Amino acid sequence: MIEINQLSKKYGGSWKASRDQNKRDRLTEADHRGNWALHDVNLTLSEGMVGLLGPNGAGKSTLMRILATLAKPTSGEAYINGIPLHKAEDVRKIIGYLPQQFQVYPQLTGAEFLDYVGVMKGISSKRQRTQEVAKLLEQVNLQDKATKKIRTYSGGMKRRLGIAQALLGSPQVLIVDEPTAGLDPEERVRFRNLLTRFSLGRVVLLSTHIVADIESNCRQIAVLDQGRVRMSGELAELQAWGQGRVWEGILTEQEYGQLDPLSIVSTRRTEEGMLCKIIAEAPVNSRMRRVNPTLEDGYLALLGDGMSERKGAAIHV
Numbered sequence: 001m002i003e004i005n006q007l008s009k010k011y012g013g014s015w016k017a018s019r020d021q022n023k024r025d026r027l028t029e030a031d032h033r034g035n036w037a038l039h040d041v042n043l044t045l046s047e048g049m050v051g052l053l054g055p056n057g058a059g060k061s062t063l064m065r066i067l068a069t070l071a072k073p074t075s076g077e078a079y080i081n082g083i084p085l086h087k088a089e090d091v092r093k094i095i096g097y098l099p100q101q102f103q104v105y106p107q108l109t110g111a112e113f114l115d116y117v118g119v120m121k122g123i124s125s126k127r128q129r130t131q132e133v134a135k136l137l138e139q140v141n142l143q144d145k146a147t148k149k150i151r152t153y154s155g156g157m158k159r160r161l162g163i164a165q166a167l168l169g170s171p172q173v174l175i176v177d178e179p180t181a182g183l184d185p186e187e188r189v190r191f192r193n194l195l196t197r198f199s200l201g202r203v204v205l206l207s208t209h210i211v212a213d214i215e216s217n218c219r220q221i222a223v224l225d226q227g228r229v230r231m232s233g234e235l236a237e238l239q240a241w242g243q244g245r246v247w248e249g250i251l252t253e254q255e256y257g258q259l260d261p262l263s264i265v266s267t268r269r270t271e272e273g274m275l276c277k278i279i280a281e282a283p284v285n286s287r288m289r290r291v292n293p294t295l296e297d298g299y300l301a302l303l304g305d306g307m308s309e310r311k312g313a314a315i316h317v
C-alpha cells in the first residue's frame with residue numbers, strides 16, 4: 001500500500017535564490033512564489049494496478065520521483081508498505097522504478113545491463129540473476145536481442161529494457177512513469193497484460209496521459225491536474241463525471257466555428273456537415289443527442305471543470 005499525506009513540492013522560489021544581493025533584488029514575484037508542482041496531495045493506493053492520470057505538467061513525474069526517493073518533498077510524508085520515504089534505503093529495497101527518461105549503458109548488451117541491475121538490487125546469486133534476466137527478456141520480447149549492445153536498440157526496445165529492469169527482483173511496489181511511451185500498439189497491449197499479471201498481490205502505480213493505458217486493467221485511478229488531486233476512486237466514478245454532458249450530432253460549419261475548442265472531444269467531416277462529440281451543459285442544436293460518456297469523456301469533463309473553475313477564479317480576482 002502507498003499512503004501519501006499532505007505532500008507538496010515546490011521547485012525554485014526565493015528560498016533557493018542566490019546569495020548575491022543584486023541577484024536577489026532582481027527576483028520577480030513569480031521567483032518568490034516558486035513553482036508548486038504538487039499541492040497538498042493525499043492519496044491511499046491499495047493493491048492492484050493504479051492509474052495516475054493527468055495532462056502534461058500535472059505533477060505525475062514529480063510525485064513518482066518523490067515516491068521512488070529520488071526527490072524530496074517540500075512538505076508532507078508518504079509511506080510505501082508502511083516505510084516512510086525518509087528511510088530511502090529501505091524503500092528502495094522494495095520498489096521497482098521506471099523513470100520517464102531512462103538512461104542505459106550503450107556499450108553493454110541487454111543481458112549484461114540487466115545482470116548489473118540485478119547486482120545493484122542485491123541479488124547475489126549469479127545463477128538466480130541469469131535465470132531471472134532470461135525470463136524478463138522473454139517477457140518484454142527482447143530474448144533475440146539479449147546479446148546485442150544496447151546502442152543498437154531502437155527507442156521502443158530501450159523502453160522495454162527499462163520495463164524489465166524495473167521488474168527485476170520482483171519488487172513489492174512498482175512505479176512506472178509513462179511506460180508505454182514509444183511502444184507500438186502490439187507491444188503496448190503485451191506490456192499492459194504483463195503489468196496486470198505482475199500487479200496480483202502488489203501495488204503497481206502507472207502514470208500516463210493516455211486514458212486507454214488504464215482503461216482495461218486499473219482498479220483504482222487518481223487524476224492530477226496542476227499539482228492537485230482532482231479525483232481518486234474507481235474508473236466508473238471518472239466516467240460518471242461526463243454523465244448528461246456528452247452530446248453528439250451534425251453541426252453546420254458556422255455552428256462548428258462558434259464552439260469553444262476545449263469542449264470538442266472529436267470531429268469528423270461528413271457529407272451532411274461536421275459530426276461532432278462535445279462536452280457541454282446543453283446541445284448546440286436540436287439534432288444533437290445525448291450519449292453515454294466513455295472514460296475519456298469523463299476525464300475530459302473533469303479537466304474542463306478544473307479549467308472553468310480557474311477561469312472563474314481569475315475573473316473574480
Ligand SMILES: Nc1ncnc2c1ncn2[C@@H]1O[C@H](COP(=O)(O)OP(=O)(O)OP(=O)(O)O)[C@@H](O)[C@H]1O
Binds near residue numbers: 055056061063
Ligand atoms: N526540476 C524542475 N525544476 C523546476 N520545475 C520543474 C522541475 N521538474 C518539473 N518541474 C515543473 O513541475 C511541474 C510538474 O512537472 P512534472 O514533470 O512532474 O509533470 P508531469 O505530469 O509528469 O508532466 P508530463 O506528462 O509532461 O511528463 C511542471 O510545471 C514542471 O515545469
